[in-house]
Amino acid sequence: xxxxxxxxxxxxxxxxxxxxxxxxxxxxxxxxxxxxxxxxxxxxxxxxxxxxxxxxxxxxxxxxxxxxxxxxxxxxxxxxxxxxxxxxxxxxxxxxxxxxxxxxxxxxxxxxxxxxxxxxxxxxxxxxxxxxxxxxxxxxxxxxxxxxxxxxxxxxxxxxxxxxxxxxxxxxxxxxxxxxxxxxxxxxxxxxxxxxxxxxxxxxxxxxxxxxxxxxxxxxxxxxxxxxxxxxxxxxxxxxxxxxxxxxxxxxxxxxxxxxxxxxxxxxxxxxxxxxxxxxxxxxxxxxxxxxxxxxxxxxxxxxxxxxxxxxxxxxxxxxxxxxxxxxxxxxxxxxxxxxxxxxx
Amino acid sequence: xxxxxxxxxxxxxxxxxxxxxxxxxxxxxxxxxxxxxxxxxxxxxxxxxxxxxxxxxxxxxxxxxxxxxxxxxxxxxxxxxxxxxxxxxxxxxxxxxxxxxxxxxxxxxxxxxxxxxxxxxxxxxxxxxxxxxxxxxxxxxxxxxxxxxxxxxxxxxxxxxxxxxxxxxxxxxxxxxxxxxxxxxxxxxxxxxxxxxxxxxxxxxxxxxxxxxxxxxxxxxxxxxxxxxxxxxxxxxxxxxxxxxxxxxxxxxxxxxxxxxxxxxxxxxxxxxxxxxxxxxxxxxxxxxxxxxxxxxxxxxxxxxxxxxxxxxxxxxxxxxxxxxxxxxxxxxxxxxxxxxxxxx
Numbered sequence: 001x002x003x004x005x006x007x008x009x010x011x012x013x014x015x016x017x018x019x020x021x022x023x024x025x026x027x028x029x030x031x032x033x034x035x036x037x038x039x040x041x042x043x044x045x046x047x048x049x050x051x052x053x054x055x056x057x058x059x060x061x062x063x064x065x066x067x068x069x070x071x072x073x074x075x076x077x078x079x080x081x082x083x084x085x086x087x088x089x090x091x092x093x094x095x096x097x098x099x100x101x102x103x104x105x106x107x108x109x110x111x112x113x114x115x116x117x118x119x120x121x122x123x124x125x126x127x128x129x130x131x132x133x134x135x136x137x138x139x140x141x142x143x144x145x146x147x148x149x150x151x152x153x154x155x156x157x158x159x160x161x162x163x164x165x166x167x168x169x170x171x172x173x174x175x176x177x178x179x180x181x182x183x184x185x186x187x188x189x190x191x192x193x194x195x196x197x198x199x200x201x202x203x204x205x206x207x208x209x210x211x212x213x214x215x216x217x218x219x220x221x222x223x224x225x226x227x228x229x230x231x232x233x234x235x236x237x238x239x240x241x242x243x244x245x246x247x248x249x250x251x252x253x254x255x256x257x258x259x260x261x262x263x264x265x266x267x268x269x270x271x272x273x274x275x276x277x278x279x280x281x282x283x284x285x286x287x288x289x290x291x292x293x294x295x296x297x298x299x300x301x302x303x304x305x306x307x308x309x310x311x312x313x314x315x316x317x318x319x320x321x322x323x324x325x326x327x328x329x330x331x332x333x334x335x336x337x338x339x340x341x342x343x344x345x
Numbered sequence: 346x347x348x349x350x351x352x353x354x355x356x357x358x359x360x361x362x363x364x365x366x367x368x369x370x371x372x373x374x375x376x377x378x379x380x381x382x383x384x385x386x387x388x389x390x391x392x393x394x395x396x397x398x399x400x401x402x403x404x405x406x407x408x409x410x411x412x413x414x415x416x417x418x419x420x421x422x423x424x425x426x427x428x429x430x431x432x433x434x435x436x437x438x439x440x441x442x443x444x445x446x447x448x449x450x451x452x453x454x455x456x457x458x459x460x461x462x463x464x465x466x467x468x469x470x471x472x473x474x475x476x477x478x479x480x481x482x483x484x485x486x487x488x489x490x491x492x493x494x495x496x497x498x499x500x501x502x503x504x505x506x507x508x509x510x511x512x513x514x515x516x517x518x519x520x521x522x523x524x525x526x527x528x529x530x531x532x533x534x535x536x537x538x539x540x541x542x543x544x545x546x547x548x549x550x551x552x553x554x555x556x557x558x559x560x561x562x563x564x565x566x567x568x569x570x571x572x573x574x575x576x577x578x579x580x581x582x583x584x585x586x587x588x589x590x591x592x593x594x595x596x597x598x599x600x601x602x603x604x605x606x607x608x609x610x611x612x613x614x615x616x617x618x619x620x621x622x623x624x625x626x627x628x629x630x631x632x633x634x635x636x637x638x639x640x641x642x643x644x645x646x647x648x649x650x651x652x653x654x655x656x657x658x659x660x661x662x663x664x665x666x667x668x669x670x671x672x673x674x675x676x677x678x679x680x681x682x683x684x685x686x687x688x689x690x
Contacts, residue, residue: 009560024452283686285677288670300689302677303355305667306654313663318641320665322650325633332630332647340630344645 002031002051002086002106003075007333008263008326011317012295018055020106021062025270031106035066037113041120042102048073048091049106050084077089077231081186082241086199086206087230089192090214098125101195102286103188103238109270111257119254122187126158132248133198134189137182139255143172146262146327148184148239150251155179158250163239182251185258198242206241207234234315264310264319265326267293275341278303288325293323300310315345346374346429347396347404347451353608356662357640360690363400365451367406369606370615371626376404376451380411382458387447387464387534393418393436394451395429408509422576426531427586431544431551432575435559446470446540448533448583454615456602457492461561464599468534470485471503477593478543479534480505482527486602488517491607491672493529493584495596505594508584527596530585530603544586551586554578609655610671611663612638621647662689 020031027033035047047069051059053074055104057269060069073091075084079268085103086112092101092115102120117138127134132276137150147229148166153159156177164216167175175181199207216225243249259269271279278289281297294311308323321329336344351364358364365376372378380392394412396404398419405414418436420429430448437446447465455461464481464633473477482495491509498504500523508529520526533540544552554574562568588594602613618626623634627641634648639656646656653668666674681689 037505133540142587285680287531287676287680288675294663294665299660300356300686302664303666304664304673304677306665306671309651309665311655311663311665313658315644317647318639318656318658318663319643319647319649320639320651320654320656321648325650328649329647331632332649335630335632341645 001081001103002049002055002107003027003084004107005078005079006107007330009159009261010333011314012264012297012312012330014314017058018107019261020051021055021058024136029062030109030261032063032066034104034108034313035063035105037116037312038102038104038120038147039067041086041117041124048088050075050088052078073229076227079230079233079234080235081238082199082203083209085188085195085231085238086203086210087213089195089199090210091217092192093196093283094217094233096192098193100124100189101192103186105186105260107184107261108185109259113256115256116254116258119256120189120257121250123252126250127189127191127194128284130250131191131194132250133194133243133246134250134252135243136185136187136189136254137251138185138258139253140176140181140183143169144183145169145172147260149174149175150184151249152180152182156253158252160183160251165243179190182253183258184199185260187254188237188238188243190234195242196247203236203241204235206236212296221231224284263326264295264312264321264329265293265323267310268294291323309324310342346396346426347400347579348423348429349450349452350423351452353672354606354676355678356659356664356676356689357609357642357657359659362403363452364606365396369612370454374407375454375606377408377411379449379451380408382455382461383447383449383465386462386469392416393433395420395433397423403521407530413421420575421572423580424578425580426583427544427551427581428554428575428578429549430533430540430583431548431555432558432571434540434544435555436562437537438541439559439562441537443536443538445469445534446537448531449672452529452606453530453607454602454604456609458601458671461599462602464597464601465534468597471597472534472536474535474541475482475540475595477595478539478588478591479531479595479597480588481534481599482533482596483530483603484598485521485526485528486515488521490514490517492605494520495522495529496527497525497527501598503595503597505596508589528600528603530599530605531584532599533583533588540575543591545591548581548586551578551581562563580594595684599635608671609640609657609666609674610638610668612640614656640667 002020006013009019021029023029046172048071051074053076056072056074059072064245123134149164151161166212213230216222248329268279273279280294287304289306294301296313312319346366351358354364356409366374368374393416398421401417401419404417413578431497468479496506557574561567613624619626623637625639629646632649634651636653639646654668656662
């Protein structure tokens with residue numbers, strides 16, 4: 001899934017070049033890191049990317065030979081993750097008859113790739129054996145309030161009891177202590193036919209749209225059908241639309257240094273801090289700066305007496321944000337949209 | 346006087362383009378504003394600029410016809426204000442025999458130019474009538490700890506009792522309440538011959554150097570002599586070398602919205618704050634930002650939840666500084682010098 005706008009990552013993430021196409025680690029752009037960490041568990045020729053129709057060409061260029069053009073599925077409109085996953089499932093049914101599909105966000109970070117691939121293999125085995133929905137939950141490393149949680153029947157259990165919304169601090173600490181809770185990472189593994197059955201049952205309207213799209217696939221009307229049908233699909237997440245309501249969901253515990261790199265403060269998970277807890281990407285001079293995160297894209301970053309700030313600078317924008325307010329960066333983007341300042345989006 | 350390096354104004358002020366050559370008000374570069382506000386009290390053809398020899402051509406270009414080339418005096422080395430003023434006084438003696446000279450920093454801001462010119466005229470009259478040193482002191486508008494003070498015999502008196510170093514907060518409040526104290530603005534008016542007599546008396550070594558330079562003026566050896574003699578002149582300020590030690594100094598009270606624009610927090614005096622006390626030069630989005638000063642040179646500046654910060658961004662540098670630490674920006678410059686990162690100076 002590479003359809004996000006990354007507005008909490010602004011100004012590094014822009015409309016024309018959202019987060020999944022950024023090289024934040026200094027190694028590769030995120031979408032390519034996402035693809036590459038699947039090898040060799042998943043074959044290169046079996047990988048698909050769903051992205052905005054506006055970004056299919058960009059995706060082809062940025063992935064530099066990793067994907068065939070017909071493995072880049074363009075959404076004519078952003079309709080949240082249920083539509084995206086349903087569309088991909090239908091494509092797989094048409095191309096392969098059926099098969100295990102794994103769903104991964106293209107803008108997450110995983111530190112321990114070997115450990116990730118082990119869990120992935122385990123998930124594929126499980127999804128092959130059981131016609132159930134399988135998800136990967138992340139073993140919490142701290143009482144995060146920024147993630148949703150998955151409650152298991154008990155620690156070590158595969159059985160999901162419920163999906164839990166982002167908690168307050170106190171609940172998060174309780175979840176961490178209990179050992180039964182995992183972070184909801186949004187990674188899923190299941191048979192294409194199994195998830196489509198869930199659509200049929202829980203999201204019948206969307207299922208109708210998916211059927212119409214599926215019928216057009218491989219015909220001359222495919223693109224026209226998608227462009228007509230897709231924008232009318234309700235915006236609903238796979239979590240809200242299916243996962244929270246489905247029975248018999250299984251969860252595997254993953255512990256591989258995962259971060260959703262959701263907002264700019266997550267840059268803190270990609271780089272080691274200096275002795276004052278500052279994380280500065282690029283050249284810097286820090287005088288009495290503490291706990292700051294700065295990303296300057298080739299600029300010199302100088303900080304004097306600053307504490308717990310995020311600084312992100314591009315050619316045309318400088319953002320300075322209290323570290324506790326990282327979530328509100330998207331409000332800046334919304335304000336720019338409202339004000340029609342599209343050149344900064 | 347246009348020889349400053351403006352290191353407390355970094356990164357807006359750079360070695361290649363120090364503060365006096367910046368357009369901070371959106372009207373004109375500071376050196377030109379300094380020249381233009383002297384008209385019509387002082388004739389255009391009587392204006393001289395002393396600057397670094399490295400910046401004489403830049404000064405000629407930036408002043409766009411305001412100055413003849415031979416009115417730009419190039420210092421082969423920065424030797425503080427005593428040398429600068431002595432050199433200029435000698436030049437005036439040689440060119441005009443004698444005359445009233447007024448000395449003004451090229452990087453100060455004055456809001457009420459008419460009021461400034463009135464005090465200037467008063468000062469010229471006073472210096473013509475009496476063979477004394479005349480300075481303009483600024484009526485304090487708040488208990489500043491960043492300026493030196495001039496204590497008068499009494500409020501309204503022209504007689505200087507003493508020059509006082511930058512005070513602590515308590516003393517500054519006492520000075521403000523007394524009515525006898527003025528800020529030391531570093532503006533002086535006197536006959537060239539009068540200040541040179543003070544050099545002879547109080548700074549005899551420098552006077553010897555100035556005589557040697559004076560004798561070479563108009564000869565083929567002038568430049569060679571200046572380049573040889575000038576770098577050996579001791580670095581001493583006119584305040585420390587002469588003003589604080591001279592007898593019978595007169596002071597005129599000025600109240601014309603003066604600021605020395607000494608450090609980046611002084612940008613606060615050039616622009617009106619918004620309702621949250623933010624001063625942002627350029628396009629901006631502020632969410633819960635308070636008391637911040639931001640200068641982005643054409644960039645969009647976004648601030649979220651920030652308080653009392655200075656943000657200054659150029660093509661290659663972003664500085665973020667606690668507003669109370671504005672004086673320490675020069676330490677960043679010193680660090681860059683020590684580290685040999687000359688491209689950022």
